[in-house]
Amino acid sequence: MANPPETALASICVTCPHRETGLCGTLLGSIAETDPQPRWQHFFSARPGEQIVVRNQAYDDVFVLCSGWAFGYFQLADGRRQILKFLLPGDMLSSLAVFEKSSLLSVKALTGVQLSGFVRSEIRARLATSPEIQSTLANSCIADVRHSTELLTALGQCTAEQRIAHLLLQLIPRIEARNVIREQRYPFPLRQQHIADAVGLTPVHVSRVLGGFRERQLVELSEGVLKVINLRELERIGLLR
Amino acid sequence: MANPPETALASICVTCPHRETGLCGTLLGSIAETDPQPRWQHFFSARPGEQIVVRNQAYDDVFVLCSGWAFGYFQLADGRRQILKFLLPGDMLSSLAVFEKSSLLSVKALTGVQLSGFVRSEIRARLATSPEIQSTLANSCIADVRHSTELLTALGQCTAEQRIAHLLLQLIPRIEARNVIREQRYPFPLRQQHIADAVGLTPVHVSRVLGGFRERQLVELSEGVLKVINLRELERIGLLR
DNA sequence: CGGCAGTTTGATGTTACTCAATTTAAGTGG
DNA sequence: CCACTTAAATTGAGTAACATCAAACTGCCG
Numbered sequence: 001m002a003n004p005p006e007t008a009l010a011s012i013c014v015t016c017p018h019r020e021t022g023l024c025g026t027l028l029g030s031i032a033e034t035d036p037q038p039r040w041q042h043f044f045s046a047r048p049g050e051q052i053v054v055r056n057q058a059y060d061d062v063f064v065l066c067s068g069w070a071f072g073y074f075q076l077a078d079g080r081r082q083i084l085k086f087l088l089p090g091d092m093l094s095s096l097a098v099f100e101k102s103s104l105l106s107v108k109a110l111t112g113v114q115l116s117g118f119v120r121s122e123i124r125a126r127l128a129t130s131p132e133i134q135s136t137l138a139n140s141c142i143a144d145v146r147h148s149t150e151l152l153t154a155l156g157q158c159t160a161e162q163r164i165a166h167l168l169l170q171l172i173p174r175i176e177a178r179n180v181i182r183e184q185r186y187p188f189p190l191r192q193q194h195i196a197d198a199v200g201l202t203p204v205h206v207s208r209v210l211g212g213f214r215e216r217q218l219v220e221l222s223e224g225v226l227k228v229i230n231l232r233e234l235e236r237i238g239l240l241r
Numbered sequence: 242m243a244n245p246p247e248t249a250l251a252s253i254c255v256t257c258p259h260r261e262t263g264l265c266g267t268l269l270g271s272i273a274e275t276d277p278q279p280r281w282q283h284f285f286s287a288r289p290g291e292q293i294v295v296r297n298q299a300y301d302d303v304f305v306l307c308s309g310w311a312f313g314y315f316q317l318a319d320g321r322r323q324i325l326k327f328l329l330p331g332d333m334l335s336s337l338a339v340f341e342k343s344s345l346l347s348v349k350a351l352t353g354v355q356l357s358g359f360v361r362s363e364i365r366a367r368l369a370t371s372p373e374i375q376s377t378l379a380n381s382c383i384a385d386v387r388h389s390t391e392l393l394t395a396l397g398q399c400t401a402e403q404r405i406a407h408l409l410l411q412l413i414p415r416i417e418a419r420n421v422i423r424e425q426r427y428p429f430p431l432r433q434q435h436i437a438d439a440v441g442l443t444p445v446h447v448s449r450v451l452g453g454f455r456e457r458q459l460v461e462l463s464e465g466v467l468k469v470i471n472l473r474e475l476e477r478i479g480l481l482r
Numbered sequence: 483c484g485g486c487a488g489t490t491t492g493a494t495g496t497t498a499c500t501c502a503a504t505t506t507a508a509g510t511g512g
Numbered sequence: 513c514c515a516c517t518t519a520a521a522t523t524g525a526g527t528a529a530c531a532t533c534a535a536a537c538t539g540c541c542g
Contacts, residue, residue: 074394077482082394096386099379104386138340141382145337145345148389153315153323155396156441160498192521200397205498207521222521223507241318401530433489443531448489463489464539483542490537497530505522512515 040122046109053093053107060101061117063093068113069189072105073197083198085147086110086190088174095140098123111189153240155200160209163199165238168219172228188226281363287350294334294348301342302358304334309354310430313346314438324439326388327351327431329415336381339364352430394481396441401450404440406479409460413469429467 043066046052052070053059070087072094084105087093093107098120127133147170154166175186192210196203213219218234220227228234284307287293293311294300311328313335325346328334334348339361368374388411395407416427433451437444454460459475461468469475 074390074481076394076398080398082397084390084393096379096383099376100383104383104390135340138337142337142341142345145385145389148386148393149315149325149345152325152389152393152396153317155393156323156438157317157321191519197397202499203521204500204523208498208523211522240315432487444489445491445532446530449491449530452490485542486540488538488540490535492535493533495530495532497528499528500526502525503523505520507520508518510515510517512513 038122040119042117043114044117045112045114048109048111050109051106052109052113052115053103053105055104055106056102058101059097059103060120062097062120062123063107064116064118065089065091065093066114066116069110070107070113071110071194071198072107075106081197082200083194084151085144086171086194086198089178092140095137095144098127098137110194150240158240160199160201160205161212162238163201164195164206164209164213165218165234166240167195167199167238168226169235169238172226172231175226184228186226186228187224188221189224279363281360283358284355285358286353286355289350289352291350292347293350293354293356294344294346296345296347297343299342300338300344301361303338303361303364304348305357305359306330306332306334307355307357310351311348311354312351312435312439313348316347322438323441324435325392326385327412327435327439330419333381336378336385339368339378351435391481399481401440401442401446402453403479404442405436405447405450405454406459406475407481408436408440408479409467410476410479413467413472416467425469425472427467427469428465429462430465 042061053063053072055074065087067089070093071083072085072087073081073083075081087107093115094103094105096104101120123133127137150166150170154163158166171188172186175181175188179187192203192206195201196206199206201209210219210221213234214221216230216233218230218237220229283302294304294313296315306328308330311334312324313326313328314322314324316322328348334356335344335346337345342361364374368378391407391411395404399407412429413427416422416429420428433444433447436442437447440447442450451460451462454475455462457471457474459471459478461470
């Protein structure tokens with residue numbers, strides 16, 4: 001995971017899996033025609049576990065994840081934390097960063113990551129004239145709200161099994177959209193601690209539930225790989241109806 | 242709670258407690274100068290318990306609550322439901338309704354309510370030219386996200402006492418902003434069932450926790466009134482730090 | 483007065499947490 | 513390639529928090 005030289009970095013975002021629909025690609029598409037090295041954009045990277053954004057701190061950039069996994073979370077004073085969303089390549093760290101300087105969330109890298117930062121003022125200027133950027137942003141906000149609605153319902157109303165199944169089901173299509181999947185084996189860099197923090201359980205209990213899933217031949221999770229054996233049954237457990 | 246005649250309804254929204262900052266007032270302010278009876282706005286009311294918006298159904302209007310209380314929720318097939326937010330006068334039922342026809346949430350009236358509906362196309366047209374409407378909308382989205390971040394953290398990480406205290410603390414300043422409060426007595430139309438559905442507990446357990454709060458002289462809740470006795474201690478329990 | 487919805491209370495059951503020990507896996511340096 | 517170290521996952525036993533079930537109580541309204 002060595003850092004590629006600066007000159008190579010620009011190509012990373014252009015190859016974002018979501019450049020067709022994502023803000024990153026939308027913006028880069030518009031500069032390709034005009035300015036190959038804009039001042040209002042920069043790339044950088046972070047190591048696994050490194051903090052990228054601190055809640056309530058002010059930033060002049062809007063960030064897009066270009067490669068790797070990250071997660072947004074809310075930290076409590078006593079060490080507990082709630083993970084609110086996992087971020088995959090093409091995701092904006094926070095859609096509302098376009099309007100608000102201070103971040104609503106803390107963000108940490110889960111794997112090694114590469115990011116793109118766009119200067120907010122420039123995005124807002126373009127937002128005013130580009131319907132494409134407008135709808136990209138609106139869609140990102142809608143996806144965010146839809147996701148947190150579901151997560152809230154899962155946390156408030158569902159059992160441990162259902163919550164974990166729901167988390168997996170929510171991630172599976174997003175991983176599929178970004179990777180070639182062979183033999184139902186999905187790249188999956190979360191530790192059980194991350195799952196626990198995301199669904200409001202202890203790591204110990206997560207281990208027991210995943211053990212149950214394995215025994216029942218639903219999914220197997222180890223070494224950064226999620227193997228999906230019985231998707232139908234997983235959906236029966238984890239789909240919100 | 243009889244329905245006032247149509248002619249009187251226009252004045253209701255003008256006296257919205259949040260007309261200074263809310264979308265409702267922002268829009269009405271701009272028409273007061275031009276068109277006293279616009280076609281792109283209409284008023285209506287609903288009785289206590291009546292359903293106002295159905296999730297996934299399409300609407301041509303963006304709704305603002307003018308009087309009374311309502312709540313947005315996600316309904317599961319087996320009867321469980323998660324209440325995601327309580328709506329007070331001046332609140333948009335959903336900020337993202339400006340961009341998305343189909344509602345992300347179901348909404349029910351808690352008390353008798355009066356609402357204002359603005360035709361979406363008209364709002365979007367005005368949005369393009371009015372920085373005031375833009376920032377009002379952005380602020381509403383930001384408040385929504387901030388709120389669901391906190392609620393998620395409370396549901397995932399906190400005990401029953403903390404969750405209920407948190408809910409009360411979240412509502413208290415919003416009630417204060419809309420009512421004259423005497424002797425720490427807040428109008429509070431929620432049933433224990435609503436509290437339960439909002440914080441992911443059973444009504445029975447909510448009753449026990451509230452009983453504990455009463456014994457300890459923190460708050461008393463009965464007959465639609467919340468009496469706040471020891472705010473400091475309530476904050477010690479329910480504030481997320 | 484009777485009925486109904488909402489709340490309270492008690493007894494019991496289940497889920498998930500805590501604490502602690504053990505196993506497994508992943509590096510690290512010799 | 514192999515001890516040694518460390519982080520992560522697993523397992524077991526005991527406990528706390530919350531759910532469930534059922535009954536009694538309250539205030540309200542017809």
